[in-house]
Amino acid sequence: MKIKDKVLIVEDEQSISNFISMILQASGFDTIVVRTGEEALTMVSSHCPDLIILDLGLPDMDGMEVLKSVRKWSNLPVVVVSARNHEHDKVEALDYGADDYLVKPFGTSELLARIRTAIRHTRTALPNGEIAQSGKFTTGELTIDYDKHQVLLRGENARLTVNEYKIVALLGKYAGKVLTYDFIIRELWGPKAKTDNQILRVNMANIRRKIEKNPGQPEYIFTEVGVGYRMREDD
Amino acid sequence: MKIKDKVLIVEDEQSISNFISMILQASGFDTIVVRTGEEALTMVSSHCPDLIILDLGLPDMDGMEVLKSVRKWSNLPVVVVSARNHEHDKVEALDYGADDYLVKPFGTSELLARIRTAIRHTRTALPNGEIAQSGKFTTGELTIDYDKHQVLLRGENARLTVNEYKIVALLGKYAGKVLTYDFIIRELWGPKAKTDNQILRVNMANIRRKIEKNPGQPEYIFTEVGVGYRMREDD
């Protein structure tokens, strides 16, 4: 029994959103339609869609802002749809983490194909299957709860900030392997971020202060000098 | 020392392939250019590129066939580039596993952004960011753990420095074969480094102090006088 994929459609023109919604439903998707950026953000966190179709021209805020907000804590696939055909817009959206950019007007079968492609990416991308990688990772007294977006120490919430959590979550996902500074930075701040690990250093200091007994001699996250960080393997 | 991403360009029109190649190189990619589908397939298996830019109009075979062949055993990102703007073509390519479809003519910055996006997709899958090599190499009581970036002696971390590790890792990769001083130096310090093996000598002394019982009579890394170093074969 296959569960239908949920698609969140963010589009202010009702004629278009209705049309897209119909097409998608006919193709076996569940759809949620919202008109504003704000609704979109609440829907994303409350309904956990499998994909977002995002129009850039929204009444209350720039679609790009929606994209950025979503990307702060999730990398679920976002297909941007816009009337703007300027290269600059495309580049910006893609570099902020959009998975595709379609210019209106577009054909329905192309839209569907691109949606399939975007969903396929997340499916094959993460070996464990999900965007927010569901489940838990545990090593020693440390637990990463991927559902709650929390890191627990002896069952207690370590109260990491969003970025701190993302770093730990990433390291936990590849526990036992060294992740280079560059890789972590790319993953968190996008492909055109500075390749300066300064920011990682202070984040790591803060993380360790929260999860390590003795930050000077870490028990969970080790630094491989000149290379990157590595999380202790699970047990 | 970051390793550049390799992009395989499959395109029969030389003017276009040259152009793309230039753009990519200027953006920090290594490029390989081929004209036919057959060449493309051999290059994919022999050179392991990080991404393929695939033109659909090839002299010897349909680009779609290339795509299908590649997808049989690999899901490395493929960006299709084509003059055909028919929806049917796009859908077909995307459904056969292409990661994106660009219609000629396209802007260079859009191409680059879409390449970044495609690479990003695979990166979240496997953090190959740096020194590709994965797994372990073992000979005698010595183990090179390529995931942890560590060299272990009887299970104990030998605590090599980055450069020391890189040298051992390189020798391990070609265990049994002599690597010339020049080659090792090139590999570590880039093509324009001094061709003076002084620096290798002191590194080797330090390495041996850490991994050999009797540095005077090495058990793992041998020096071929006048030529280079060689690591003992695995067992």
Next chain:
DNA sequence: AGTCATCTTAACGATTTTTTGACGATTTTT
């Protein structure tokens, strides 16, 4: 407006790592 938490950037120092110069033992070449 103001508070609060977080994110970002700059600067500093302790430590580690890299590089360089020098010397002698040994081997190779002349």
Next chain:
DNA sequence: AAAAATCGTCAAAAAATCGTTAAGATGACT
């Protein structure tokens, strides 16, 4: 046999790395 080159070793200088602190910058919420 003498001269030259090769290689390992030591020590010291030079450079880089990383954790840490503190000071702005930003944004959310009251």
